[in-house]
Amino acid sequence: METEQTEKEAIRAASAEVSHEFKTLINADDLDSLKQSQHLILGRLQDSNAVLSHFNEYSEHCFSEVSGDFSRNTRLLRSMKSDLDYIFQKLRSMKSRILATYPDAFPDDSTGEVVDRRLDLEIPQLH
Numbered sequence: 001m002e003t004e005q006t007e008k009e010a011i012r013a014a015s016a017e018v019s020h021e022f023k024t025l026i027n028a029d030d031l032d033s034l035k036q037s038q039h040l041i042l043g044r045l046q047d048s049n050a051v052l053s054h055f056n057e058y059s060e061h062c063f064s065e066v067s068g069d070f071s072r073n074t075r076l077l078r079s080m081k082s083d084l085d086y087i088f089q090k091l092r093s094m095k096s097r098i099l100a101t102y103p104d105a106f107p108d109d110s111t112g113e114v115v116d117r118r119l120d121l122e123i124p125q126l127h
Contacts, residue, residue, distance in 0.1 A: 098105050
């Protein structure tokens with residue numbers, strides 16, 4: 001029991017000595033300067049956080065105002081694309097029937113296969 005007490009006292013004395021030596025390694029002015037810098041950085045981060053929060057709220061409000069228009073216009077464009085695809089299909093069909101009936105109706109270069117170079121709006125385009 002006595003050896004345990006002596007051991008504990010030795011550990012406390014060693015801890016106190018290490019703590020004292022550690023304190024002498026650190027300059028109090030440097031420590032105060034470090035604390036001041038940390039408080040300055042904290043203030044700037046809090047200000048930035050407030051600005052970003054305000055911007056996010058504003059962006060969310062703007063998006064909610066225009067999202068209905070985007071959806072409506074997207075549906076309109078898809079409907080227009082479908083209509084145009086149907087029209088071009090009918091035109092190709094009519095052209096082939098005319099060519100079958102009147103082979104000389106179109107110049108030779110207009111009867112070749114036409115490559116559709118229009119962008120497909122259904123597939124997202126990467127830029």
